[in-house]
Amino acid sequence: HAKTQGKGQIAVYNPTFDEGRLHRLAVEAQIGRGLSSGEFEVHYQPEVDAKTGEVVAVEALLRWPRRLEGPLPPDEFIEIAEATGQIHPLGMFVLERACRDIAPLGNLRLSVNVSPAQFRDAHFERQVAHVLEQTQFPPHRLQFEITEGYLLANPERVVRAVETFKSRGLSIALDDFGTGFTSIHYLRSYGFSHIKIDKSLLIGLSPGSKAAMLVSGAIMLACGLDMRVIAEGVETDEQADLLRKAGCHKLQGFLFGKPMPLDEFVAHLARSRRALGESPVRIAS
Ligand code: C2E
Numbered sequence: 100h101a102k103t104q105g106k107g108q109i110a111v112y113n114p115t116f117d118e119g120r121l122h123r124l125a126v127e128a129q130i131g132r133g134l135s136s137g138e139f140e141v142h143y144q145p146e147v148d149a150k151t152g153e154v155v156a157v158e159a160l161l162r163w164p165r166r167l168e169g170p171l172p173p174d175e176f177i178e179i180a181e182a183t184g185q186i187h188p189l190g191m192f193v194l195e196r197a198c199r200d201i202a203p204l205g206n207l208r209l210s211v212n213v214s215p216a217q218f219r220d221a222h223f224e225r226q227v228a229h230v231l232e233q234t235q236f237p238p239h240r241l242q243f244e245i246t247e248g249y250l251l252a253n254p255e256r257v258v259r260a261v262e263t264f265k266s267r268g269l270s271i272a273l274d275d276f277g278t279g280f281t282s283i284h285y286l287r288s289y290g291f292s293h294i295k296i297d298k299s300l301l302i303g304l305s306p307g308s309k310a311a312m313l314v315s316g317a318i319m320l321a322c323g324l325d326m327r328v329i330a331e332g333v334e335t336d337e338q339a340d341l342l343r344k345a346g347c348h349k350l351q352g353f354l355f356g357k358p359m360p361l362d363e364f365v366a367h368l369a370r371s372r373r374a375l376g377e378s379p380v381r382i383a384s
């Protein structure tokens with residue numbers, strides 16, 4: 100409140116205590132509580148082979164029911180966790196849980212979103228190695244997804260981290276492709292194994308549309324650079340057909356399954372493997 104303070108002095112509105120700041124402080128405290136009381140959950144969304152329809156991979160997505168205040172979507176709390184540094188314990192929680200959950204499910208590949216701050220963290224590589232050892236998760240089945248927006252800020256750092264993880268057998272996907280401004284030059288020098296076409300590029304995707312030109316161009320570019328392509332946000336058969344014809348390798352989206360808790364995902368996997376006439380899910384333990 101701008102009130103007069105003494106003689107003709109006007110207090111300046113203090114932006115550090117505005118509503119946004121209070122909300123962030125509250126969420127920061129709630130994340131701390133959530134971490135220590137086990138409120139966070141990991142859900143799993145299938146990624147299917149575009150040609151065969153087989154579930155070949157799964158993306159781990161963080162969920163926060165927030166016991167007292169109600170659920171908050173990851174887009175909202177991840178940003179706050181990045182600002183407070185809580186992304187480090189949160190990120191390791193997701194990685195460890197997902198590795199434990201997915202390790203027994205045959206040859207399924209696992210994709211985990213990694214924040215820029217984690218990539219920058221000097222301890223991250225060692226912590227990843229530790230989780231892989233603890234969970235016995237084969238590194239060649241693990242993929243990190245990193246969002247395009249980060250690349251511009253720290254190109255050398257990303258190239259180094261990508262190389263290190265690749266040398267350990269992991270692969271790195273460029274997430275949300277098409278929402279940032281990655282130059283073709285950088286795309287080539289990074290050594291990503293996959294790009295994930297952002298769901299916003301699939302809007303209005305019908306044969307002959309501009310969206311179709313853009314998407315097939317992106318797929319050609321990626322293939323030319325020896326990368327594989329995943330489309331996210333696939334919701335209709337028409338989109339899936341078009342992406343398949345354009346040479347997209349994997350498809351992910353509500354058409355094939357929403358993100359779901361582990362037990363539902365295992366049932367989904369068993370159903371889809373049965374439908375394709377494969378052996379049922381083997382749960383090793
Ligand atoms: P993302 O990595 O690009 O994940 C894909 C998002 O698209 C997910 O949103 C997923 O639920 C949603 N999605 C998948 N298929 C469809 C579809 O067919 N239609 C529509 N409309 N949406 C679809 P979600 O789970 O809300 O996550 C949002 C973002 O939050 C993620 O985007 C990712 O950037 C971030 N995030 C989620 N979990 C983690 C995490 O464990 N660590 C980090 N660093 N970020 C995470």
Ligand code: MG
Binds near residue numbers: 244
């Ligand atoms: Mg992702």
Ligand code: MG
Binds near residue numbers: 246275
């Ligand atoms: Mg993302």
Ligand code: MG
Binds near residue numbers: 275295297298331
């Ligand atoms: Mg994405």
